[in-house]
Amino acid sequence: MATNGLQPAVFLDRDGVINRFPGEGQFVVSWDGFEFMPEVRPSLKRLRSAGYVLVLVTNQSGVGRGLMDLDDLHEIHEKMQAELGSEALDGIFYCPHHPDDGCDCRKPSTVMIQRAAEAHGIDLPKSFLVGDSGRDIEMGRAAGCTTILCRQNLPPSIASMQKRYQPHAFAKTLPEAVDWILQG
16 A cells, blocks of 8 residues: 555544543443444454554553553453454554653653554554544644544533644544545
8 A cells, every 4th residue: 555665554542432432530441341432343344454554542541540550451452352353453552651640652642653653664644543532633643644533422512622633534433534534
């Protein structure tokens, strides 16, 4: 697909894009609290069939807040990948730190995207980021990706506030975001 030997990717946020957003100030701290959004697997299949590398980029400050540990986070991601089966993500990059820790990897920093690009040979200008928050959009834009604000389970008041981050496109659902990506 890419002429420079690099591959295009779709970077996906987790909570609010892959699984239901648990609510402001709430965290998915175990597999029992993880619920896939509708049509995730077919959406990932369509992207993979079009030649995209699929990468999860997610802030998971529940670890830094002491609500879960890294083993809990890894278990959630292992079970998510198992459920996705043949549509499992090619990479998972996360920031486990508390927002006040001052780490360099928490969104909107581009560190997770840069690490994924190095690990998977990703062509960032040909890549997309699908996220549900301003931090996601800021990260994607700063990394040179085309951004899509996916507001499938955000309250309208939050969704309307996101306009200030100026994503390249808005989508109500992940399937709608995938349609936009694949229509070029």
